[in-house]
Amino acid sequence: MTTSLRLSAALALALAATAARADITVGVVVSATGPAASIGIPEKNAIALGPSEIAGEKVRYIVLDDGSDTTTAVRNARKLSSEHQADIVLGSTTVPTSMAMIDVMAETGTPMVTFAPALALTSPVDDKRRWVFKTMTGDDHELIPLLAHMKATGKQRVAYIGFADSFGEGWLKTAEPMLAEQGFTLLARERYARTDTSVIGQVMKIIATRPDAVMIGASSGPAALPVMELRNRGYRGDIYLALGATFGDFVRIAGSKAEGVYAPISPAAVQADFPPTLANRDAVLAFVEAYEKAYGAGSRNMFAGSAWDAVQLLQQAAPKALQQAKPGSAEFRAALRAQIETISGFAGARGVYHFSPSDHAGLDRSALMLGRLEGGQWRPVQ
Amino acid sequence: MKPTTRSPLLAVDDLHVAYGKVEALHGVSLRIDAGRIVSVIGPNGAGKTTLLSALMGLLPARGEVHFRGEAQARIAVEQRVGQGLCLVPESRELWSEMSVEDNLRLGAFHRSRARAAELRADLDEVYALFPRLRERLRQAAGTLSGGERQMLALGRALMGRPQLLMLDEPSLGLAPKIVREIFHIIATLRSRGVSILLVEQNARAALQVSDYGYVLETGRVVLEGDSRVLANDPRIVESYLGLAKKAA
Amino acid sequence: MTFDIAILLTQDGLTNGALYALLALALVLVFAVTRVIFIPQGDFVVLGALTLASLQAGHLPPTLYLLLALGGAVGLIDAVACLRSGRAHAVGRVLLIELGYPLALWALCHWLLPLSQSLWLHALLTLAIVVPLGPSLYRLVFQPLAQSSVLVLLIAAIAVHFALVGLNLLGFGPEGVRTAAFSDAVFEIGSMFIASQNLWIVLVSAVLIVALYLFFERALYGKALLATAFNRTGARLVGISPDLAGRLSFAVAALVGTVAGILMGPITTLYYDSGFLIGLKGFVGAIVGGLASYPLAAGGALLVGLLESGSAFYASAFKEVIVFTLIIPVLLWRSLKSHDRGSEE
Numbered sequence: 015m016t017t018s019l020r021l022s023a024a025l026a027l028a029l030a031a032t033a034a035r036a037d038i039t040v041g042v043v044v045s046a047t048g049p050a051a052s053i054g055i056p057e058k059n060a061i062a063l064g065p066s067e068i069a070g071e072k073v074r075y076i077v078l079d080d081g082s083d084t085t086t087a088v089r090n091a092r093k094l095s096s097e098h099q100a101d102i103v104l105g106s107t108t109v110p111t112s113m114a115m116i117d118v119m120a121e122t123g124t125p126m127v128t129f130a131p132a133l134a135l136t137s138p139v140d141d142k143r144r145w146v147f148k149t150m151t152g153d154d155h156e157l158i159p160l161l162a163h164m165k166a167t168g169k170q171r172v173a174y175i176g177f178a179d180s181f182g183e184g185w186l187k188t189a190e191p192m193l194a195e196q197g198f199t200l201l202a203r204e205r206y207a208r209t210d211t212s213v214i215g216q217v218m219k220i221i222a223t224r225p226d227a228v229m230i231g232a233s234s235g236p237a238a239l240p241v242m243e244l245r246n247r248g249y250r251g252d253i254y255l256a257l258g259a260t261f262g263d264f265v266r267i268a269g270s271k272a273e274g275v276y277a278p279i280s281p282a283a284v285q286a287d288f289p290p291t292l293a294n295r296d297a298v299l300a301f302v303e304a305y306e307k308a309y310g311a312g313s314r315n316m317f318a319g320s321a322w323d324a325v326q327l328l329q330q331a332a333p334k335a336l337q338q339a340k341p342g343s344a345e346f347r348a349a350l351r352a353q354i355e356t357i358s359g360f361a362g363a364r365g366v367y368h369f370s371p372s373d374h375a376g377l378d379r380s381a382l383m384l385g386r387l388e389g390g391q392w393r394p395v396q
Numbered sequence: 397m398k399p400t401t402r403s404p405l406l407a408v409d410d411l412h413v414a415y416g417k418v419e420a421l422h423g424v425s426l427r428i429d430a431g432r433i434v435s436v437i438g439p440n441g442a443g444k445t446t447l448l449s450a451l452m453g454l455l456p457a458r459g460e461v462h463f464r465g466e467a468q469a470r471i472a473v474e475q476r477v478g479q480g481l482c483l484v485p486e487s488r489e490l491w492s493e494m495s496v497e498d499n500l501r502l503g504a505f506h507r508s509r510a511r512a513a514e515l516r517a518d519l520d521e522v523y524a525l526f527p528r529l530r531e532r533l534r535q536a537a538g539t540l541s542g543g544e545r546q547m548l549a550l551g552r553a554l555m556g557r558p559q560l561l562m563l564d565e566p567s568l569g570l571a572p573k574i575v576r577e578i579f580h581i582i583a584t585l586r587s588r589g590v591s592i593l594l595v596e597q598n599a600r601a602a603l604q605v606s607d608y609g610y611v612l613e614t615g616r617v618v619l620e621g622d623s624r625v626l627a628n629d630p631r632i633v634e635s636y637l638g639l640a641k642k643a644a
Numbered sequence: 645m646t647f648d649i650a651i652l653l654t655q656d657g658l659t660n661g662a663l664y665a666l667l668a669l670a671l672v673l674v675f676a677v678t679r680v681i682f683i684p685q686g687d688f689v690v691l692g693a694l695t696l697a698s699l700q701a702g703h704l705p706p707t708l709y710l711l712l713a714l715g716g717a718v719g720l721i722d723a724v725a726c727l728r729s730g731r732a733h734a735v736g737r738v739l740l741i742e743l744g745y746p747l748a749l750w751a752l753c754h755w756l757l758p759l760s761q762s763l764w765l766h767a768l769l770t771l772a773i774v775v776p777l778g779p780s781l782y783r784l785v786f787q788p789l790a791q792s793s794v795l796v797l798l799i800a801a802i803a804v805h806f807a808l809v810g811l812n813l814l815g816f817g818p819e820g821v822r823t824a825a826f827s828d829a830v831f832e833i834g835s836m837f838i839a840s841q842n843l844w845i846v847l848v849s850a851v852l853i854v855a856l857y858l859f860f861e862r863a864l865y866g867k868a869l870l871a872t873a874f875n876r877t878g879a880r881l882v883g884i885s886p887d888l889a890g891r892l893s894f895a896v897a898a899l900v901g902t903v904a905g906i907l908m909g910p911i912t913t914l915y916y917d918s919g920f921l922i923g924l925k926g927f928v929g930a931i932v933g934g935l936a937s938y939p940l941a942a943g944g945a946l947l948v949g950l951l952e953s954g955s956a957f958y959a960s961a962f963k964e965v966i967v968f969t970l971i972i973p974v975l976l977w978r979s980l981k982s983h984d985r986g987s988e989e
C-alpha cells in the first residue's frame with residue numbers, strides 16, 4: 015500500500031515537473047544509419063541548426079535513428095509521444111518508415127512533418143493523414159520542368175526506361191497522363207531492376223523506336239546503367255532523368271557518359287546565381303549560408319533543405335498555437351496541426367508552401383527547376 | 397593359441413555399441429596379433445558388421461580399443477586410416493560414378509605424400525592380383541559385376557597398405573569359384589605381412605584360412621579358440637558348418 | 645529484331661551466362677560435397693568486387709577485418725579442439741596460421757597499396773583476402789552442423805547470407821561501386837563491336853571452368869572432393885576427411901565467386917546487397933542440372949543468361965519473372981525423369 019502510494023506521489027511530481035517546464039518538445043526520426051543513411055544524415059544536420067527558442071519558449075529536440083527500418087521507426091514514434099510527450103514529430107527519411115509512423119501519429123494526435131517524397135503520405139487528407147505534412151517534392155514536381163523543356167525543344171516521341179519497382183512504376187504512372195495531356199507519344203516502356211548487370215536488351219529496343227528523347231525513372235547509381243548503355247550504343251538524343259539521379263552515385267558512376275543529361279534539381283542543392291525572379295531566393299540563400307557555415311562550403315543539399323523547412327514551418331505555426339494551449343498538451347498539438355494547415359505562401363528553402371485542409375503536400379508546382387549535367391556538376395538551365 | 401607377451405596389434409576390451417537405446421554389442425573382447433588372420437563368425441544379426449564399424453570409428457562405442465598400443469577412443473575414422481587400419485565394409489562403399497582406376501588411386505589417398513613410382517608399383521601389384529580389374533580400369537565402378545566389385549573393394553583397401561585389414565563378408569553373394577579365388581588371395585595377403593580380421597557367414601572357409609576364431613551370437617562372444625579346434629567343435633559343426641556345407 | 649541486335653543480345657547473354665555458369669558449378673560442388681545450398685555464393689561476388697574497388701581507391705578493404713575476425717574465431721575453436729584431443733603441441737601452429745595469415749596480408753596491403761596501382765596486383769590481393777573467408781565460414785558455421793538435415797543447413801546458409809549483407813553494408817556503405825576495366829578496347833569484327841571486357845569475362849570463365857575440370861579430373865584433391873560428394877562413407881574409409889572436403893569445396897566456391905566479382909566489377913555497378921539475385925541466377929542454372937550434373941548446370945546457366953538478355957528486349961517488365969519461372973518446367977521435367985533414378989542412394 016505504502017509503496018504504491020509513494021509511487022503515485024512520485025509520478026504526480028514527475029508529471030507536474032514536465033507540465034511546469036512547458037518546453038516545446040520536437041521529436042525527430044531520421045534514418046541516420048542503414049541504406050538511407052546518406053539522406054538521413056544531412057537531415058539530422060539541418061535539424062541541429064534549429065532554433066533553441068520559439069516565441070520565448072525553449073525548444074527541446076529529441077533525435078532518434080530508425081536505421082532505415084520500419085519497425086524501429088514505429089518504435090521511435092511511440093517512444094517520442096509516450097515517453098517524451100513530443101509536440102510534433104519531424105521525419106522520417108524514407109517513404110516506408112514515414113508511412114509506418116502515420117498510425118501512431120494519428121492515434122496520439124501528434125502532427126508530423128515527413129521528409130519523404132511519396133504523395134501517398136499526405137494524400138488524400140483523411141482521418142489519419144490530417145496529422146501528416148511533407149516538405150519534399152513528389153514525382154509531379156519532377157516531371158513539370160522536364161516536360162516543359164521537352165516541349166520547348168520540340169520533342170514529340172519519347173521512350174521510357176525505369177526501375178521495375180514502386181519507384182519506377184510510380185514515376186511512370188505520374189508521367190503517362192502528363193505526357194498524354196501535353197501531346198507526347200510514349201513509344202516504349204522498358205523496365206530493369208536496380209541490381210541488373212546489363213540493360214542492353216531494353217536499350218536496343220528503345221533505340222529501335224528512334225525516340226526524340228529518353229526518360230529514365232531511376233535513382234542514384236543504378237540510374238547510370240541505362241545512360242551509359244544508351245551512349246555506348248550511339249544514342250545521341252536528349253536524356254531526362256528523375257530527381258533521384260541528382261544525388262548518390264549517379265555522376266561518379268556514369269562519369270563522362272552522362273555529360274549533358276537533364277534532370278530536375280532543387281535550388282537548395284545547386285551552386286548557382288539564382289535570378290531575382292526565383293520566388294524563394296532569399297530563403298534558399300538563408301538556408302545555404304547557415305548550413306554551409308556549419309558543415310563546410312559545398313555541403314548544401316535538398317534533404318537538409320527539407321528538414322530545414324520542417325523546422326521553419328514549426329517556427330511559423332508555434333507562436334499562434336502557444337496562444338491557445340501549453341506545450342505538452344493534446345490541445346497544443348491539435349493547435350499546432352491546425353496552424354500548419356493555414357500556412358500559405360510561405361517561402362522555404364525547398365520552395366513556396368501552400369497548405370490547406372485538403373492539401374498537405376504543400377510545395378507549389380515550381381519547387382524544382384531544370385538542371386543539366388555539365389563538367390560533372392548539375393547546373394540550372396535558364 | 398596362447399596369449400603372447402608381445403602387445404597385440406589390436407586389443408578390444410569390453411566393447412559396447414548401441415543404436416539409440418538398443419544395445420547391439422554387449423561387452424565384446426578380442427585380440428589380434430600381428431601377422432595373423434582372425435575370423436569372426438556368427439548368425440545374421442549377431443553384430444559382426446556393428447563390431448567392425450565400431451572398430452573403424454564409424455559408430456560411437458563404449459569400452460577400450462587399442463590399435464598398435466594406442467587408445468582409439470577420440471580418434472576419427474580418417475586418422476585411424478592413416479594409422480594403418482582399413483575396413484572393407486559389407487556395403488563396399490565404392491564410387492560407382494568413378495572409374496576403376498580412380499577408385500584404386502583414391503584408396504591410397506592418405507599416402508598422397510608417397511612417391512608416384514611407389515603408388516604406380518602398388519597399382520600394378522593390385523592389377524597382378526586381380527587381372528580382371530586391369531582390363532576394366534577405365535570402366536565406371538558402378539558397371540562392374542558383383543565379383544568384380546568385391547575385387548575392386550579389396551584392391552582399393554590394399555592401395556592404402558593397411559596393417560590390419562578388416563573384411564566384412566568378402567564372399568557375400570559370389571559364385572563358389574570366385575569365393576575360392578578370394579580366399580586364396582586372403583591367404584596370400586597374410587604371407588605379405590598383412591593382418592586380417594575376417595567376418596564371414598561361410599564359416600568353413602573362414603576357419604580354414606584363419607589362425608584363430610571367435611563366434612559371435614546376439615552381441616556376445618560365445619566361443620573362441622584356435623581355428624582348427626573350432627572347426628571340430630560339435631556346436632560349430634552343428635550350427636554353422638552343416639549349413640555351410642550345404643551352401644557351398 | 646535485326647541481325648545486329650540478335651548478335652548483341654547473344655553476346656550480352658553469353659557474357660552474363662558465363663558468370664552464372666561459374667556460380668552454378670560452385671553451387672553444385674558445394675551441395676554435392678556438403679549438402680549446403682550455398683545462398684551466400686552471390687555475396688562472394690559482391691565481396692570480391694567491393695574489396696577490389698576499395699583497393700583501387702587506395703583504402704584498406706574492410707574485408708581484411710572480417711578475415712582477421714573469422715581467422716581469430718577459427719583459431720580459437722581449433723585451438724580448443726587441439727587441447728581437448730590432447731594435441732597441445734599443435735595449438736601454436738593453428739594460431740599462427742589462422743591469425744598470422746590475415747595479419748601478414750594486412751601488412752602486405754599497407755606496404756603495397758601506396759606503391760603500385762597495378763590492376764593485377766589488386767586482383768591478386770582481392771583473391772588473397774576474400775577466398776580464405778570461404779573455408780573459415782565452413783569451419784565456423786557448417787562443420788559443426790555437418791550431420792544436420794539439408795533444411796537446417798539451408799537455414800544456416802540463409803543466416804550467413806544476411807550476416808554478410810549486413811557486414812557489407814557496415815563495411816562498404818550503401819554506395820555502389822564500379823571497378824576499373826581490365827581494358828577499354830573495343831574490337832570490331834565485321835559489323836559488330838565487342839568490348840574487350842566482355843571477352844575477358846568469357847575467356848576467364850572458360851579458363852576457370854577448364855581449370856576446375858582438370859582439378860576434378862586430374863588432381864588427387866579434386867578427386868577426393870568428388871569422392872566425398874559421391875559417397876561420404878567411402879571417402880572416410882580411405883582417409884578423406886569430410887571436414888577437409890567441406891573446407892576445400894568452400895574455398896573453391898569462394899574462389900569462383902571472387903573471380904566472378906572481379907570480372908563483373910567493371911561492367912556493372914554492384915551494391916552491398918546485389919549478391920543475392922546474382923547468386924539466384926546461378927542457382928537456377930544449378931537447378932537445371934538437378935544440383936548434380938556439372939555440364940547441365942553450366943548449360944542451364946548459359947540459358948539463363950541468354951533468356952535474360954532476350955526477355956530484356958522483348959518484355960523487360962517481366963524479365964525476372966521469365967528467368968525464375970524457368971525453374972518450374974525444369975523441375976517438372978526432372979521429376980518426370982527421376983522415376984528411373986529413384987533407386988539411387
Ligand SMILES: Nc1ncnc2c1ncn2[C@@H]1O[C@H](COP(=O)(O)OP(=O)(O)OP(=O)(O)O)[C@@H](O)[C@H]1O
Nearest residue numbers: 415420438439440441442443444445446447486597
Ligand atoms: N542402423 C541400425 N539401427 C538400428 N539397429 C541396427 C542398425 N544396424 C544394425 N542394427 C541391428 O544391430 C544388430 C546387429 O546387426 P549387424 O549388422 O551388426 O549384424 P551382422 O552380424 O553383421 O549380420 P549379417 O550377418 O546379417 O550381416 C541387428 O539386430 C540389427 O538389426
Ligand SMILES: [Mg+2]
Nearest residue numbers: 444445446486
Ligand atoms: Mg553384417
